[in-house]
Amino acid sequence: xxxxxxxxxxxxxxxxxxxxxxxxxxxxxxxxxxxxxxxxxxxxxxxxxxxxxxxxxxxxxxxxxxxxxxxxxxxxxxxxxxxxxxxxxxxxxxxxxxxxxxxxxxxxxxxxxxxxxxxxxxxxxxxxxxxxxxxxxxxxxxxxxxxxxxxxxxxxxxxxxxxxxxxxxxxxxxxxxxxxxxxxxxxxxxxxxxxxxxxxxxxxxxxxxxxxxxxxxxxxxxxxxxxxxxxxxxxxxxxxxxxxxxxxxxxxxxxxxxxxxxxx
Numbered sequence: 001x002x003x004x005x006x007x008x009x010x011x012x013x014x015x016x017x018x019x020x021x022x023x024x025x026x027x028x029x030x031x032x033x034x035x036x037x038x039x040x041x042x043x044x045x046x047x048x049x050x051x052x053x054x055x056x057x058x059x060x061x062x063x064x065x066x067x068x069x070x071x072x073x074x075x076x077x078x079x080x081x082x083x084x085x086x087x088x089x090x091x092x093x094x095x096x097x098x099x100x101x102x103x104x105x106x107x108x109x110x111x112x113x114x115x116x117x118x119x120x121x122x123x124x125x126x127x128x129x130x131x132x133x134x135x136x137x138x139x140x141x142x143x144x145x146x147x148x149x150x151x152x153x154x155x156x157x158x159x160x161x162x163x164x165x166x167x168x169x170x171x172x173x174x175x176x177x178x179x180x181x182x183x184x185x186x187x188x189x190x191x192x193x194x195x196x197x198x199x200x201x202x203x204x205x206x207x208x209x210x211x212x213x214x215x216x217x218x219x220x221x222x223x224x225x226x227x228x229x230x231x232x233x234x235x236x237x238x239x240x241x242x243x244x245x246x247x248x249x250x251x252x253x254x255x256x257x258x259x260x261x262x263x264x
Contacts, residue, residue: 014162015043015044016162016189023039037260040217040220040221050241053240062230068185070113073122075187075214076129080129082206086204119222126219129215133211160196165192219259220255228240
């Protein structure tokens with residue numbers, strides 16, 4: 001029988017390949033507003049929480065959601081940092097932003113906070129990110145991009161997205177408790193989106209995609225995690241996962257129409 005950890009890495013790789021490659025192509029075809037909204041559907045998080053519930057218990061998976069809202073807020077600050085530093089080259093902006101993310105996340109993991117405190121932290125960090133990206137920097141959404149699709153391009157995007165996500169899963173497993181906890185919350189999808197979009201279209205387009213992803217997408221993740229937190233306790237692993245994911249699909253559609261369409 002295949003080892004559960006290997007299965008998780010393989011599934012994370014496949015989900016990363018399919019999801020992030022699809023998101024980048026949709027953004028190019030239909031614009032960053034829709035692409036960012038779809039990116040906010042927590043496909044990779046479904047895999048992580050499902051495996052915690054499967055290998056341990058749904059109750060433990062529910063309890064593991066305590067820090068997720070605040071960490072998602074730190075991910076929003078990570079995006080702000082990338083956007084502010086994007087005037088430099090990709091390596092500098094991404095490396096500096098990741099350093100800041102690791103420091104903030106490590107501090108958070110060593111604090112004893114409640115789920116309510118985590119949600120409050122989410123509201124503060126995402127609120128700050130929204131003000132900076134939408135009101136101060138006035139990052140404008142981008143329309144469709146005319147890009148010739150090729151097998152080589154699809155393959156490259158798939159390798160980048162799948163590798164980043166499975167690498168984070170692998171490091172979370174082999175590292176010690178503190179470092180492993182940091183990698184377990186690593187913004188792998190955001191990093192993959194930055195690499196693919198920046199390489200293909202530059203910093204301006206990438207900033208627009210991430211703005212739409214962070215503002216509506218983070219709210220959708222918060223709703224998803226809140227539903228998971230209680231649905232796992234009342235409905236069990238399979239039903240709880242299905243209910244939570246369906247609600248996230250519905251909320252993504254609603255948030256797109258309420259938020260993304262109205263952003264500059």
